[in-house]
Amino acid sequence: MKLSILELGYRLPGDVPGATVRRIAATAPVLERLGFQRLWFAEHHADQHVYATPEPLVAHAAATTTRLRIGPAGILMNVHTPVRVAEVFRTLEALYPGRIDLGVAGGRLLPSHEAAYGAASEEVMRSGLYGRRVEQLVAHLRGVPGEGPLGGPDVQPHGVDGPVVVCLGAGRGRGNVAIAAKLGLPFCYSLFHTGPDDARNAIAEYRAAFRPSRWLARPHALVAVNMLCGATNNDAAAALYRARMHSPGFRPAILGRPALCREQIEKLLAEKDADELVIASSYQEIEERVEAYHLLAEACGLGS
Numbered sequence: 479m480k481l482s483i484l485e486l487g488y489r490l491p492g493d494v495p496g497a498t499v500r501r502i503a504a505t506a507p508v509l510e511r512l513g514f515q516r517l518w519f520a521e522h523h524a525d526q527h528v529y530a531t532p533e534p535l536v537a538h539a540a541a542t543t544t545r546l547r548i549g550p551a552g553i554l555m556n557v558h559t560p561v562r563v564a565e566v567f568r569t570l571e572a573l574y575p576g577r578i579d580l581g582v583a584g585g586r587l588l589p590s591h592e593a594a595y596g597a598a599s600e601e602v603m604r605s606g607l608y609g610r611r612v613e614q615l616v617a618h619l620r621g622v623p624g625e626g627p628l629g630g631p632d633v634q635p636h637g638v639d640g641p642v643v644v645c646l647g648a649g650r651g652r653g654n655v656a657i658a659a660k661l662g663l664p665f666c667y668s669l670f671h672t673g674p675d676d677a678r679n680a681i682a683e684y685r686a687a688f689r690p691s692r693w694l695a696r697p698h699a700l701v702a703v704n705m706l707c708g709a710t711n712n713d714a715a716a717a718l719y720r721a722r723m724h725s726p727g728f729r730p731a732i733l734g735r736p737a738l739c740r741e742q743i744e745k746l747l748a749e750k751d752a753d754e755l756v757i758a759s760s761y762q763e764i765e766e767r768v769e770a771y772h773l774l775a776e777a778c779g780l781g782s
Contacts, residue, residue: 479743479778480754482516483509483771484551484702485535487527488760490724495528499535501764502528505771506539510546512771513781515754518551518581523591533566540574549579551666551702551756552646555611556584557595560626564618564633571641578641581666582615584608584653609657616643616661620692642693644700647680655684662691666700666756669731677701677750685751701746702756705732707739707770721761728761736777743778 485502489495502519509517517539519532529535532550540548553563563580571578587595610627617626618633619640644664647654648671658665665684667677681699688697706721708714714734721728732742743755757774759767775781 479747479780480515481743481774481778481780482518482547482700482754482756483514484518484520484756484758486520486758486760487522487529488724489526489528490761490763493528498528498764503535503538503542505764505768506543506546506548508768509771510543511781512775514546514771514775516547516549516579516756518549518579518756520551521554521583521585523587523595533570536578537570537573540570540577543577545577547577547579548574549641549644550581551579552581552583552585552644554585554587555582555608555615557587560611560615560618560628561623561630561633563615567641568619568633568635568638572635572638575638576640579644580615580619580641581644581646582612583646609653612643612645612657613661616663619643640693646702652680652683655680656687659684659687659697660689662689662694664694664698664700666702667750667752668702670702670704670758677752681751698754699750699752700754700756701750701752702758703731703746704728704760705739705757705770705774706730706759706762707732707734707736707774709735709769709773711735711738717762717766724761730760732757736773739774740777 506517519535521532523530536548536550567580614626614628617623623630644666645654645658646666646668648668667680685697706714706717708717711734732739747755759770
């Protein structure tokens with residue numbers, strides 16, 4: 479069973495953002511010892527989060543671990559230019575070879591942020607800019623920028639293969655399915671977003687259309703979900719009650735005591751035909767999240 483962790487960086491009552499970011503970063507070596515595969519940090523530009531940009535957290539977490547794969551989930555390619563993203567993440571790959579994931583997504587900024595970031599308008603996004611930017615990013619990372627749709631210069635450092643790009647998608651569109659399959663990249667379907675749960679169909683399309691690449695010989699499909707795990711079902715129910723004080727509509731896909739969570743994970747992986755589950759324990763205090771990860775790792779036999 480392959481399990482990974484997604485850090486969404488939600489701000490909870492009483493959080494001091496600077497201190498909370500440091501506590502989040504300190505979870506990386508713990509997750510490595512427990513046997514998780516990856517640690518991803520979301521990019522969110524809104525007041526309800528304690529950080530906005532994941533790159534410094536990726537660098538710090540990679541520096542404090544030796545095996546865990548680290549990356550953003552995901553870099554908003556409607557906001558950032560391919561050449562700049564490639565420069566940052568080729569450097570990270572050079573520092574931590576074979577351990578950096580580069581999750582990419584579309585996404586929007588708040589209207590109050592768009593002008594400041596020079597973000598693409600919705601009309602431009604509908605024109606297919608996102609897909610072209612992802613293709614150009616991959617061309618930069620492979621060292622062949624002239625083969626991408628947007629062209630541009632070589633990026634430093636030379637002689638670095640990667641990092642591996644992971645396309646993140648949800649049920650509201652098929653763009654990332656097609657991009658991941660065409661370019662031979664991993665694909666992660668997010669169940670966080672509103673809309674229909676179309677994960678199994680999306681993953682089936684991805685597997686059918688997948689073309690092997692130098693980074694990935696066979697398709698690799700991940701599903702990202704919310705989880706609340708407690709020592710007992712009552713503990714998990716209490717965590718759900720507290721979570722709904724922050725977000726009344728919150729509905730975790732995985733909920734309960736560790737053995738029950740394992741059963742739900744196994745069922746979900748089979749239902750969606752996924753290779754790996756990426757878990758976020760949203761709206762839990764950091765210490766409570768870490769305890770949940772301990773319980774889950776033991777129940778699922780991670781690291782054994």
